[in-house]
Amino acid sequence: MSDATVSPEPASTTPTEGHGGDHAVAVAAAHGVDTMFTLSGAHVFPMYDGAVNAEPTMRILDVRHEQTAVFAAEAVGKLTRVPGLAVLTAGPGVTNGISPITQAQFSGSPLVVVGGRAPANRWGMGSLQELDHPPLLAPVTKSARTVDQVADLAAAVHDAFTLAGSSHRGPTFLDVPMDQFFDKATVERPAVGPRDRVEPDGDALRTVGALLAGASRPVLVIGTDVWADGAEQAALRFVEETGIPAVTNGMGRGVIPGGHPLLVTKARSKALGTADLVVVVGTPLDFRLGYGVFGGKDGAPAARVVHLADSPAQVSGHAELAASASGDLTAVLEGVQAALESAPSKPEWAAWVSDLQGAVAAAVERDRELLQADADPIHPARIYGELVPRLEDDSVVIGDGGDFVSFAGKFVEPKRPGGWLDPGPYGCLGAGLGSAIAARLTRPSSQVVLLLGDGAAGMSLMDVDTLVRHDLPVVMVCGNNSAWGLEKQPMQMLYGYDVAADLAPQTRYDEVVKALGGGGETVTDPREIGPALDRAFAAGTPYLVNVITDVNAAYPRNTFGV
Ligand SMILES: Cc1ncc(C[n+]2csc(CCOP(=O)(O)OP(=O)(O)O)c2C)c(N)n1
Ligand SMILES: [Mg+2]
Numbered sequence: 057m058s059d060a061t062v063s064p065e066p067a068s069t070t071p072t073e074g075h076g077g078d079h080a081v082a083v084a085a086a087h088g089v090d091t092m093f094t095l096s097g098a099h100v101f102p103m104y105d106g107a108v109n110a111e112p113t114m115r116i117l118d119v120r121h122e123q124t125a126v127f128a129a130e131a132v133g134k135l136t137r138v139p140g141l142a143v144l145t146a147g148p149g150v151t152n153g154i155s156p157i158t159q160a161q162f163s164g165s166p167l168v169v170v171g172g173r174a175p176a177n178r179w180g181m182g183s184l185q186e187l188d189h190p191p192l193l194a195p196v197t198k199s200a201r202t203v204d205q206v207a208d209l210a211a212a213v214h215d216a217f218t219l220a221g222s223s224h225r226g227p228t229f230l231d232v233p234m235d236q237f238f239d240k241a242t243v244e245r246p247a248v249g250p251r252d253r254v255e256p257d258g259d260a261l262r263t264v265g266a267l268l269a270g271a272s273r274p275v276l277v278i279g280t281d282v283w284a285d286g287a288e289q290a291a292l293r294f295v296e297e298t299g300i301p302a303v304t305n306g307m308g309r310g311v312i313p314g315g316h317p318l319l320v321t322k323a324r325s326k327a328l329g330t331a332d333l334v335v336v337v338g339t340p341l342d343f344r345l346g347y348g349v350f351g352g353k354d355g356a357p358a359a360r361v362v363h364l365a366d367s368p369a370q371v372s373g374h375a376e377l378a379a380s381a382s383g384d385l386t387a388v389l390e391g392v393q394a395a396l397e398s399a400p401s402k403p404e405w406a407a408w409v410s411d412l413q414g415a416v417a418a419a420v421e422r423d424r425e426l427l428q429a430d431a432d433p434i435h436p437a438r439i440y441g442e443l444v445p446r447l448e449d450d451s452v453v454i455g456d457g458g459d460f461v462s463f464a465g466k467f468v469e470p471k472r473p474g475g476w477l478d479p480g481p482y483g484c485l486g487a488g489l490g491s492a493i494a495a496r497l498t499r500p501s502s503q504v505v506l507l508l509g510d511g512a513a514g515m516s517l518m519d520v521d522t523l524v525r526h527d528l529p530v531v532m533v534c535g536n537n538s539a540w541g542l543e544k545q546p547m548q549m550l551y552g553y554d555v556a557a558d559l560a561p562q563t564r565y566d567e568v569v570k571a572l573g574g575g576g577e578t579v580t581d582p583r584e585i586g587p588a589l590d591r592a593f594a595a596g597t598p599y600l601v602n603v604i605t606d607v608n609a610a611y612p613r614n615t616f617g618v
Contacts, residue, residue, distance in 0.1 A: 071244050076237040077102025079210040079245065080170060081110050086248045087217040088138040091115040091497060093125035093490075097145020099172020099185070102237045117493065117526060122149050124519045126156035127490025130165045130227075131477055134307060135452070135498045137284060139166035139220040146172035147185025150231070151192070155484050158196040160227040163306075163480035164281060164366075166220045169193075170213070171231035173202060179233070193229040200229040207241040214246040221251060223366040223384070225284055254367065256383030256391060263379045264335065264362050265395020268300070271333035271360075273408045275320070275350075279339020280306035280480070281366045287385035288473040291337070294389045298396060299405055301412050303327055305339055309476040314469025321469065322423075323415035329353025333378075335392075337364040338385055341372040342481050348375030364388050423467065430582045433606040436460055436535045440467035442585040443505070443533065446593065450502045451475055452495040456488030456516070457509020458542025459611040460535030464507050466611075475502070486515030488532075489522070496528040503593065504530040508600075511540045513565050523598040524573035531592040532576075532600040534565050537607040545610040566602040574598035 074082070080103060084092070092107060092114055094100065107114035119125045122144050129140030144150045150171045160167040174186035193200035198219050203212040209232060216228040268274055282291050288311045295302045295312055301320045302312050312319040320327045328334060334350040341348030341363060351359030360378035364385070365371045371380045381388055396403075427441030440463060447453070449471040455461035455478045470476045477491050492506040508517075513534050523530060544557035566576030575595050579588050585603060592599040 071242045073240060073242040075102050075105070075240050076206045076209045076232055077104070077106030078109065079106070079206070079241070079243060080213045081106035081114050082245055083210050083213040084141050084168070084217065085110060085114060086245070087214075087221070089114070089141045091117050091132070092141045092143050093117050093119060093128045094143040095119055095122050095125055095145070095149060097149050097172055099146040099174070099234050099237070100143050100170070103143045103170060117497070117522070119490070119493070119522045120518045121516070122152035123156050123486055124490040124493070124516055124522065126153040126167070126169060127159070127487040128494045129169070130156055130160045130163075130167050131487075131491040131494035132498060133160070133166040133225070134163070134284070134477060135474060135494060137166065137286065139168050139217050140494070142167070142169045144169060144171050145185070146174055146231070146234070147187045150187070150189045154192065154196065156487065156490070157193065157227045157229065159479060159482040159484045159487065161196045162482035164225045164284060165227070166225040167227040168213070168216045168220050169227060169229045171229065172237070173231040173233045175235040176204065176233035177235050189231050190229070196227070197229045198226045203230050203232050204236065206232075206236045206239045207243055210243050210245045214248070223254065223285060224281070224370050253384040253387070254382075256381045256388045258391065260379065260381035261388065261391035262395045264364070264381055264392045265399060267333055267360065267362060267379055268298075268335065268392070268396045269399035269401060269403055271403060272405070273331045274300055274333040274335065274405065275327045275331040276300045276302045277334060277336040277339065277345065278302055278304045278308035278311050279337065280308055281338030281370075282311055282385055283307040283473050285338065285366050285385040287338070287389055290386040290389040294393050298393060299409065301327060301409050305344060306478065306480060307474065307476060308338060310470030310473040313471045317413060318409065319469070320412040320416055322419040323412050326353070326415045327412055330356040331359045332357070333360045333362065335362040335364065337389065338366065340370065340481070341375045344481065348372055364392070427467065431606065432582070434580070434582050434585070434603055435609045436463050436537070436605045437467065437609070438582045439533060439535060439585055439603055439605070440464065442589055444468060446589055447505070448503050450499070452477065452499050452502050452504045454488060454491045454495060454504070454506045455479070456485060456491070457507065457512040457535065458540065460509040460537070460541070461507055462542070462611040462613065485512045488512055489516035489519035492530045492532070493519070493522060493526075493528055496523070496530050506530055506532045508532055508534045509541065510534055510536040510538065510559055510563065510565065517565065517568055518572075520569050520572045520574050520598050529595065529597050529599070531589070532569070532598065533589070534600055534602045535605050536562065536565065536602050537605045538562055539607050541607060541610060544607070562604050564602065566600045569598060569600040574600065576600035576602060578602040578604065580604045
């Protein structure tokens with residue numbers, strides 16, 4: 057899988073004979089796909105036959121639960137910015153994929169899902185797994201359709217990839233009746249061209265430039281779509297050349313490298329609370345950003361808000377905006393920068409920046425104590441105190457869990473973009489193993505670290521079997537507080553008691569991994585975390601470090617996301 061936005065190989069434009077799977081695989085390959093993620097089912101056998109007979113063959117990565125197949129394909133889309141491909145059998149295969157498909161819709165991840173479907177010539181007679189999928193999928197995809205004729209399949213797959221990979225990105229779904237899938241047709245396979253880029257409106261960019269030129273305490277918020285749209289270099293230039301302080305979230309993390317003097321994520325609350333202008337680029341103004349209401353902290357007036365998005369429909373409809381612009385995000389950022397630089401007066405932000413840098417330094421100092429905590433039982437922060445210094449610049453870090461992953465968000469500041477995967481605004485537990493499979497495949501020489509809450513671990517750990525069968529070594533770290541911690545603490549706060557929040561004490565998830573053919577160990581002494589991580593990185597097999605942590609060391613949060 058290449059990190060490309062344009063297919064390297066146009067498909068053949070001379071008519072080609074083949075069954076449905078041959079055509080679908082050829083078109084997917086022309087769009088840059090080299091792996092399909094799947095779990096077996098006869099309804100989709102033509103896809104496998106197409107993959108086996110393709111030249112070159114397409115890799116079939118078979119998993120133990122369809123959610124893992126779709127989470128893996130979604131993560132391929134996030135990591136490579138080429139839509140990932142999941143192939144799900146009819147009925148339960150498709151319905152098992154619905155949560156991760158929805159997650160892709162919420163995160164704007166490019167993803168194509170091909171489903172099997174009961175045969176058309178028996179429709180209504182009650183054949184096995186006969187379910188009409190598109191009505192279920194329509195609300196959570198960019199498009200969901202049945203391809204009724206094998207002769208239409210190549211064009212339909214082409215459309216599905218084009219739509220999934222175009223701003224604002226997201227999942228597309230199609231299913232194919234079994235009798236048509238196995239049938240043959242001679243068709244022209246569509247050629248794949250470069251992706252359309254939408255030019256932003258020049259006046260809108262000039263308005264944003266003027267607002268910035270008049271601001272005394274601006275902040276730039278950089279979100280997932282900056283990475284997804286390939287605008288990470290434009291964003292870094294914007295920050296470095298204008299001197300604006302920046303906060304990152306989602307896959308925007310790493311666009312401004314950890315430790316950069318203009319990265320003020322660690323002083324986020326002060327930055328967003330006392331700014332006079334907040335420019336948000338490439339992420340919705342949702343609960344993660346206080347619904348787009350900024351300023352007001354320590355007596356500061358409300359901030360003006362600018363929303364820059366990859367497409368018009370992404371511009372916030374609920375927030376009160378001083379200005380907005382949409383289109384190709386490189387063009388948006390370059391246009392705003394040019395407008396700012398040609399403004400008659402140069403804004404002076406140095407004092408504001410140094411104020412925020414002071415707050416960052418204070419936060420780093422406060423964090424130091426937690427990161428070195430030698431409490432017994434182990435404080436989860438200590439795990440990050442040991443992990444972060446061991447991370448290489450190109451590592452891929454994946455979070456799947458509650459509080460344990462919130463701590464990761466606080467302490468892990470990626471050095472490069474495209475190396476941080478979290479569930480995004482849908483917040484679906486269970487993405488971990490699928491994401492790790494995708495990361496290992498697409499970043500073969502990088503460290504891949506999967507951070508698992510013990511609750512989240514239970515949702516996908518069986519797919520360690522997939523890591524083992526396909527020889528995909530990753531390091532898993534389980535923050536094992538024997539509870540659904542992120543739910544236990546709020547329930548205690550609201551009711552003074554909790555139910556349905558405890559898990560069995562100190563479960564040996566490392567033994568589960570060993571039973572499936574990987575390695576692992578349990579750690580109860582904080583001094584043993586570092587050496588255990590070293591063994592995990594050196595193992596060359598899937599390896600889980602099961603760290604028993606303090607259930608009372610809850611993440612200090614001030615919002616439950618509603
Ligand atoms: C599929 C799904 N089910 C339930 C939830 C609700 N939920 C959010 S965080 C959380 C607790 C996670 O526990 P764990 O993975 O052990 O992490 P911890 O908070 O204990 O660190 C739960 C149940 C969810 N987000 N997704
Ligand atoms: Mg837990």
